[in-house]
Amino acid sequence: MAAAASGFRAPGDGGGLAWSLLFPALCCVAAFVIVPVISLGLYSFWERLPTGAVQQVFTLANWRELFGDSYYAGMLGKTLKLATAVTLVCALVGYGPAYYITLLPPRRRAVLVTLLFLPSWISYVVRSMSWLPILGKEGLFNSILLGVGLVREPLPLLYNEFSVVLGMVQFLLPLMIVNIYIGLQAVDRKLVDAARTLGATDAQAFFAVTFPIAWPGLAAGCLLTFILAMGAYITPQILGGPGTSYYANLVFETFVAQQDWPLGAALSLVIIFFLIAGLVLYGRLAGLSTMFREVRR
Amino acid sequence: MTRRNLFHQFLGALTLLVFLFMLAPALVVVVQAFNESPAGNFPISGLTLRWFAALPEDPAIVGALHTSLALAAWSSVLATLAGTAAAYALARFPFRGRDQVQLFLTVPILVPHIVLGVGLLLAFRMLGLPKSFTLLVVGHVAIALPYVVLTTLHRLQAIPTQIEDAARTLGANRLQVFTAITLPLALPAILTSLLFAFMTSFDEVTATLFWLPPNTETIPTHIMAMLQFSTDPKIHSLSSLLILGSVGVAVMALLAARALSPDARGSRR
Numbered sequence: 127m128a129a130a131a132s133g134f135r136a137p138g139d140g141g142g143l144a145w146s147l148l149f150p151a152l153c154c155v156a157a158f159v160i161v162p163v164i165s166l167g168l169y170s171f172w173e174r175l176p177t178g179a180v181q182q183v184f185t186l187a188n189w190r191e192l193f194g195d196s197y198y199a200g201m202l203g204k205t206l207k208l209a210t211a212v213t214l215v216c217a218l219v220g221y222g223p224a225y226y227i228t229l230l231p232p233r234r235r236a237v238l239v240t241l242l243f244l245p246s247w248i249s250y251v252v253r254s255m256s257w258l259p260i261l262g263k264e265g266l267f268n269s270i271l272l273g274v275g276l277v278r279e280p281l282p283l284l285y286n287e288f289s290v291v292l293g294m295v296q297f298l299l300p301l302m303i304v305n306i307y308i309g310l311q312a313v314d315r316k317l318v319d320a321a322r323t324l325g326a327t328d329a330q331a332f333f334a335v336t337f338p339i340a341w342p343g344l345a346a347g348c349l350l351t352f353i354l355a356m357g358a359y360i361t362p363q364i365l366g367g368p369g370t371s372y373y374a375n376l377v378f379e380t381f382v383a384q385q386d387w388p389l390g391a392a393l394s395l396v397i398i399f400f401l402i403a404g405l406v407l408y409g410r411l412a413g414l415s416t417m418f419r420e421v422r423r
Numbered sequence: 424m425t426r427r428n429l430f431h432q433f434l435g436a437l438t439l440l441v442f443l444f445m446l447a448p449a450l451v452v453v454v455q456a457f458n459e460s461p462a463g464n465f466p467i468s469g470l471t472l473r474w475f476a477a478l479p480e481d482p483a484i485v486g487a488l489h490t491s492l493a494l495a496a497w498s499s500v501l502a503t504l505a506g507t508a509a510a511y512a513l514a515r516f517p518f519r520g521r522d523q524v525q526l527f528l529t530v531p532i533l534v535p536h537i538v539l540g541v542g543l544l545l546a547f548r549m550l551g552l553p554k555s556f557t558l559l560v561v562g563h564v565a566i567a568l569p570y571v572v573l574t575t576l577h578r579l580q581a582i583p584t585q586i587e588d589a590a591r592t593l594g595a596n597r598l599q600v601f602t603a604i605t606l607p608l609a610l611p612a613i614l615t616s617l618l619f620a621f622m623t624s625f626d627e628v629t630a631t632l633f634w635l636p637p638n639t640e641t642i643p644t645h646i647m648a649m650l651q652f653s654t655d656p657k658i659h660s661l662s663s664l665l666i667l668g669s670v671g672v673a674v675m676a677l678l679a680a681r682a683l684s685p686d687a688r689g690s691r692r
Contacts, residue, residue: 147509150505150509151568151572152528162543165542247669247673248670249643251647328430350533360628360647418529
């Protein structure tokens with residue numbers, strides 16, 4: 127402490143103190159995030175005996191099953207399609223509101239940014255199940271549609287792909303808007319004004335100045351949305367039906383119902399692989415330092 | 424000019440719809456909590472408080488609430504202590520590898536909870552450790568930590584270093600500067616982090632399903648069970664209390680941050 131206080135200004139000083147302050151947090155991530163991923167790696171190469179017990183003997187059987195059985199590839203493909211659809215919908219629907227918030231006067235902007243964070247305080251399970259009384263056979267929408275005579279039979283809005291996509295978009299849209307908004311904050315209004323003065327239309331100024339400067343935010347939003355949609359377990363579980371089970375549900379079933387831990391580990395690592403690929407791509411395109419920037423109200 | 428106005432009006436309407444889409448479904452759950460009919464249907468057949476009154480009489484719900492509160496309290500306090508220390512180091516020490524450490528501490532936000540759930544369970548299994556309350560706490564600390572680091576770090580970076588430099592010039596040592604200057608200025612963010620970590624832990628369900636010791640439930644896993652194995656009418660009253668609680672805590676965080684922030688004390692520039 128004394129050494130730190132006396133030589134405060136020297137660059138690199140206090141390194142010991144810095145690392146000791148970081149120590150608990152680093153241990154926590156290492157022990158509870160990194161070590162678990164390593165254990166997934168180990169388990170995925172271990173043998174599962176017919177009795178269900180796991181033997182610590184090297185085998186490629188789990189990976190062979192994952193790549194050999196077209197059921198897993200089909201499940202993965204279906205989930206990637208879902209994640210792509212959810213990401214596209216979130217980006218298309220979310221860009222307008224994010225842009226609109228930046229145009230508002232400070233007070234109203236602060237209110238909307240605060241409201242934007244409100245959903246992330248509310249339970250994910252509750253947000254997903256809130257669609258049940260809305261989309262059900264005797265739910266809000268169908269009772270309105272039947273009431274005004276637009277339909278004779280209640281519409282099948284629930285327990286299908288539609289309700290799963292809707293639930294996921296509702297869950298991920300706030301994250302997408304926040305990230306696009308963070309990107310847009312990096313745009314200096316003076317640059318846009320300069321473009322306008324030089325004769326660009328609003329649209330030209332947007333596509334030549336605003337969009338390219340703000341795009342790391344959109345990219346971060348897409349990465350986050352895609353990965354979280356790929357790993358979403360709760361939404362399909364609550365809002366999906368028999369035919370709308372996705373990759374995370376498969377992982378869950380493999381672990382819990384079939385108790386096949388080595389295969390489940392291999393299946394989980396595929397999600398990590400997509401996460402790392404996404405991060406590498408993002409790092410190349412936008413630079414990893416642009417991720418998780420501050421939200422100003 | 425009018426064309427631009429028209430476009431802005433369109434954007435405004437779209438924004439309103441999007442916010443309704445994100446927030447209004449929760450209101451439907453609150454409405455259903457008062458519905459006399461147990462099935463949760465529309466139109467509402469009559470109003471009752473019966474489903475709220477039945478909540479404290481259900482021992483499973485009371486037990487789950489105890490578990491959830493204890494878990495959220497432990498994990499949010501631990502995550503806030505470790506996260507604030509780390510954020511302070513990241514914000515105030517120009518050590519080598521700072522950017523990489525920051526990325527390392529925040530990137531777990533991107534890992535889907537199903538992977539965190541099975542991974543930590545397998546790690547515990549490999550070490551021969553049984554499922555326990557401790558497993559739940561450390562898992563929830565790992566989930567909440569990145570949010571604490573980010574929120575507090577952003578706040579610390581926004582505090583002008585000149586204030587700390589001035590205190591130091593006047594003879595304060597690092598600890599004195601921290602407790603007299605930095606900590607009070609960062610307190611709103613630290614408090615927000617603590618409350619957000621608490622709610623994150625209280626609401627976590629996917630990973631928790633893997634970590635729960637036998638015969639233990641948290642409120643969200645109990646709601647999942649209610650959804651899958653029964654048609655318990657209390658589900659709407661329980662969920663709406665959860666919604667009101669979450670919104671209440673969020674508002675509390677906002678008000679506390681306002682009241683504690685130096686801007687509110689009249690030094691607004």
